[in-house]
Amino acid sequence: MLLESIILAILIGLLVGGKLSSLFDVNPKRLELLFLGALFQLFAFWSVKLHLGWENHWTIPFSHSLSYLLLIGFTLKNRSYGGFSLVSLGIAFNGVVIVLNSGLMPVDPAYLPEASRQLLQAGTGTHGILTDSTRLNILADILFINIPVLGKQLFSLGDILIDLGMGIFIIMQMRRSENRPQ
Template sequence: MLIESMATSLVVGKVRGGKLENIGKVQIRGWYFFVLGFIIEFTSVYLKMKNIGIISTFINKYFIYVHSLSYILIFIGLILNFKNKSMILVFIGTLLNFIVIVANGGRMPVSPEGLKTAGLISNLEMLKNDMIITHTLITDSTKLSILGDIIPLSKPYPFPKMISIGDIFLGLGIFCFIQGAMTKKGIFLRKSKMIRFEYKKR
């Protein structure tokens, strides 16, 4: 959903007279927290999947802690950029996803009924066979299932998938961030007391 939000926002930004090059001018505080967080996240998942010797054994044993560390680093990066109100939306979405993942042993719970609705039968079978290490099917023992991937996006949506409430906040935050960066103004009027962006003038 993040890719779709980015693509849609880029198109809308151009329609509103925004410039793509403005995105590169946005100052991100503590950008290295994001980079390090994502590196730890993807590396740990990769090592867990590949089962490479003692390193993978360590990751398997402490995966929930390594997973949490990656999120904490991302949280720090987001908090440092709260002046940009869109980052608050991204923070909320990330936090909601983090809460349900930690509550369920490091995996995002997914609705089996939703997978059927979205036509993702192959994904359902893979989850039944425990072949996706980052996700798990919702059962009676699942905690905070309402925060899991329970919202199906089925056809005619071009990319059928399951999303969570947190993903909606994330998508909206990314959309607003790109709008503010491209147009150097928020998508709402300043008087509205809603989302507003502040960028240094050229």
């Protein structure tokens, strides 16, 4: 849902008079942490998606967990930007539940199609089935919404905080040019 939230925030930013070009006036600190975190997430996701044979290997949960530590580091270094504290908290919530559940984000199986449920039960991917032994299940992917056009979305409390924080950041940054002397 992050992409949809970013698009919505940009649209709101434009509606309230913000400028898209202001999004390019950002000078984040420790950008390498963001890129490394994204790289580890992409590695975990595509290793599974491309069936590289590492699905049941320690490298996927490790890289998935490590990505959250790197992303938290990036957002904490940039918490002076509006919304980034919420993004940090959301990433921390997701990261904690993932680390405590062996590198997998627990997912409520009630909302999954049968094929997805079978894959998760087989232990493939960066997600796992929510069970009675799941730790901190309140932070797992347990929230569900069916959005017209976008379809079914399963998400966590951390995802909501990340989306809200990014929305605040984008709108504030787009409106930032209004407060600068011309």
